[in-house]
Amino acid sequence: MTQTGIPYVFMRGGTSRGPYFNRADLPEDRETLAEVLMAAVGAGHAINIDGIGGGVAVTTKVAMLSPSDDDWADVDYFFAQVSVADRLVDFKPTCGNILSGVGPAAIEMGLVTATGNETEIRIRAVNTGAKVLARVQTPGGVLRYDGETEIAGVPGGAAPIALNFMGVVGSSTGAFLPTGNLRDTFDGIEVTCMDVAMPMVIGRAADFGLTGYESAEALDANRDFFARMEAVRLRAGAAMGMGDVAQSVTPKFGLLAPANDGGTICTRYFMPWTTHPSMAVTGSQCLASCALTPGTVADGLLERPTESPANVVLEHASGTIEVLVDFDMNNHFTLNSAGLLRTARKLADGHIYVPASIWKGR
Numbered sequence: 001m002t003q004t005g006i007p008y009v010f011m012r013g014g015t016s017r018g019p020y021f022n023r024a025d026l027p028e029d030r031e032t033l034a035e036v037l038m039a040a041v042g043a044g045h046a047i048n049i050d051g052i053g054g055g056v057a058v059t060t061k062v063a064m065l066s067p068s069d070d071d072w073a074d075v076d077y078f079f080a081q082v083s084v085a086d087r088l089v090d091f092k093p094t095c096g097n098i099l100s101g102v103g104p105a106a107i108e109m110g111l112v113t114a115t116g117n118e119t120e121i122r123i124r125a126v127n128t129g130a131k132v133l134a135r136v137q138t139p140g141g142v143l144r145y146d147g148e149t150e151i152a153g154v155p156g157g158a159a160p161i162a163l164n165f166m167g168v169v170g171s172s173t174g175a176f177l178p179t180g181n182l183r184d185t186f187d188g189i190e191v192t193c194m195d196v197a198m199p200m201v202i203g204r205a206a207d208f209g210l211t212g213y214e215s216a217e218a219l220d221a222n223r224d225f226f227a228r229m230e231a232v233r234l235r236a237g238a239a240m241g242m243g244d245v246a247q248s249v250t251p252k253f254g255l256l257a258p259a260n261d262g263g264t265i266c267t268r269y270f271m272p273w274t275t276h277p278s279m280a281v282t283g284s285q286c287l288a289s290c291a292l293t294p295g296t297v298a299d300g301l302l303e304r305p306t307e308s309p310a311n312v313v314l315e316h317a318s319g320t321i322e323v324l325v326d327f328d329m330n331n332h333f334t335l336n337s338a339g340l341l342r343t344a345r346k347l348a349d350g351h352i353y354v355p356a357s358i359w360k361g362r
Contacts, residue, residue, distance in 0.1 A: 075106045078127065093250045178194075189207050233253050285323060285340075
């Protein structure tokens with residue numbers, strides 16, 4: 001045997017894509033697991049020619065599912081961000097777009113049984129401890145992918161998947177404001193460091209000499225901007241208690257500008273070494289929370305909603321994403337939950353093959 005076959009479901013989840021595995025079908029130790037995932041995706045090559053990755057960060061993501069031992073949850077969701085051109089796997093963050101496909105994938109794998117016309121699936125995000133209630137369309141007990149719901153960054157329509165995120169404040173650093181401040185200044189750039197679903201460093205586009213309305217392609221071509229942004233991110237990561245983040249995709253970076261097309265505020269999101277073509281689900285919750293919190297770098301960029309729940313419409317590089325935020329505003333902003341509507345679609349299933357020299361299987 002020269003190759004090891006591993007069962008998988010290949011899915012688009014939101015605006016991301018990748019293989020979904022049963023955790024029991026993979027190596028237990030992280031070092032071997034990382035090697036298997038890099039081989040599956042084809043990490044270490046610009047177009048992932050020797051794997052199923054798509055040559056961009058949103059198509060080199062991996063979901064690993066298992067029955068949960070948490071009394072609340074049905075399924076545990078363990079996420080890995082595999083690098084495109086570098087041989088790196090980051091197990092620290094989670095991904096809300098890939099999470100969009102966890103419910104359907106759990107049904108496909110037999111980890112959850114569809115019940116009635118809509119199946120509720122309680123998901124624990126292992127990387128961060130967040131709890132997410134997913135509502136998946138299962139008319140007559142049959143999983144449905146087709147529908148009329150459209151999300152920016154994905155062509156056509158599909159069946160809606162409603163996600164309600166709970167317990168996401170401080171999920172990585174333990175604090176809503178990891179530095180203890182509403183604003184910090186690094187290398188002359190004022191930012192807000194916030195941890196809601198995803199630890200982020202958030203600045204104003206204008207402070208980098210940008211409008212905030214640039215396309216993802218134009219931003220990716222602006223390497224001077226990326227160099228300045230990365231210098232700020234590294235210093236902010238240390239101040240957030242995350243240590244040396246030079247080899248980590250977290251904290252992510254975001255930019256804010258006044259809305260330009262009828263939304264609440266305009267945003268750009270970075271992964272962090274390339275521009276996200278649309279918007280991360282986790283990042284959208286953090287950016288929406290920043291927009292709603294008085295005293296952050298969002299001040300002066302929007303008419304801030306004061307009634308809860310608030311529907312925050314984030315303009316991004318491909319359109320908009322809406323985040324329904326349930327919050328309290330007493331002496332300070334307190335997030336209760338954040339809801340989003342996404343879609344997912346099964347693209348393929350079968351086996352992914354990796355060299356047996358990496359792993360011989362169970």
